[in-house]
Amino acid sequence: MDKIKTLLTLNSLSKNTLMETLDIEFIEVGEDYIVAKMPVNSGVHQPYGILHGGATAALAETVGSCASALFVDTKTKIVKGIELSINHLKSKKEGVVFGIAKPIHKGRTTHLWEIKIVDEEDNLISICKLTNIILDKK
Incomplete structure (x- = not known):
């Protein structure tokens, strides 16, 4: 896998999407993980001034x-x-958060991912599980 090409491709797919609106940027791809970052500012705050x-x-x-x-x-x-x-688990007012996805299960039709959301000091902000279904294109 050409990691630089993969990152460029992933980031190019974000144009005119929610990812562009939230300023999400893919920054690292490994053999069994992927990392993206998102700035924490007023554009992603809830009314109390913290990350929504x-x-x-x-x-x-x-x-x-x-x-x-x-x-x-x-x-x-x-x-x-x-x-x-x-x-x-923890609030965040400003700075950057990183989403780090690692596989729990990669089957033929379903994938299960653990995604840790951490800040610049590696503090755990949120922990997530995502189930994806893999379908044939029609």
């Missing part, structure tokens, strides 16, 4: 879905998230 759980969930689903896409033939298969569970 929905923005955190969007980061988690983005990273986990893209991770599944790296392990299937996207010419013939499509990845869809079917369940996301997330526990918010």
